[in-house]
Amino acid sequence: MGSPRIPVILASQSPRRIELLKTVIKNFRIVPSKIDEVCDINLSPEENAILLGRKKATWVAKHHPHNLVIGADTMVVLENKIIGKPTDAENARQILRQLSGQEHKVITGVAVVHSKIFSAVSISHVRIKALTPNEINSYVESGEPMDKAGAYAIQGEGSFLVESYSGSYSNIIGLPMDLLKDLLQKLNFSI
Numbered sequence: 001m002g003s004p005r006i007p008v009i010l011a012s013q014s015p016r017r018i019e020l021l022k023t024v025i026k027n028f029r030i031v032p033s034k035i036d037e038v039c040d041i042n043l044s045p046e047e048n049a050i051l052l053g054r055k056k057a058t059w060v061a062k063h064h065p066h067n068l069v070i071g072a073d074t075m076v077v078l079e080n081k082i083i084g085k086p087t088d089a090e091n092a093r094q095i096l097r098q099l100s101g102q103e104h105k106v107i108t109g110v111a112v113v114h115s116k117i118f119s120a121v122s123i124s125h126v127r128i129k130a131l132t133p134n135e136i137n138s139y140v141e142s143g144e145p146m147d148k149a150g151a152y153a154i155q156g157e158g159s160f161l162v163e164s165y166s167g168s169y170s171n172i173i174g175l176p177m178d179l180l181k182d183l184l185q186k187l188n189f190s191i
Contacts, residue, residue, distance in 0.1 A: 049109030076150030124167030
């Protein structure tokens with residue numbers, strides 16, 4: 001597999017995406033995009049995830065044209081409504097009450113840019129168990145939900161919330177690795 005000849009940039013500061021990418025690419029830079037992450041109400045959540053992933057990657061690629069840039073955007077969607085990151089502890093509790101006992105989708109749009117751009121979307125389904133008020137309060141007090149779309153981390157303490165899931169586990173964390181590998185292969189970049 002070896003190290004890539006083209007320098008790689010991850011257009012994200014997400015600790016979860018950084019850790020996932022480190023499992024397949026040892027050396028890369030982190031350059032977050034400075035786009036406004038605003039969804040287009042005329043597009044589906046899937047289309048918005050791809051659009052935002054593409055915008056992040058192309059913004060960074062414009063400033064670093066000799067690099068291969070990876071951009072991604074992850075959304076939690078319940079009944080076709082996008083659930084963002086909590087604004088405060090009370091909002092985190094509200095989000096978790098909404099997700100309690102429900103199945104939702106985790107949608108990640110991924111884009112890779114190096115002279116060409118390729119993008120695609122990964123969709124996973126997650127069922128959250130019926131949560132008690134004490135479970136919600138304890139989890140929110142841990143602080144973990146605060147910077148997570150959907151107010152939980154399947155790979156962290158939040159794993160106890162999850163009754164079941166289907167689809168890509170790494171997608172639920174924030175970067176679907178199989179999809180990323182497929183997109184990189186389209187650019188003749190092997191990992």
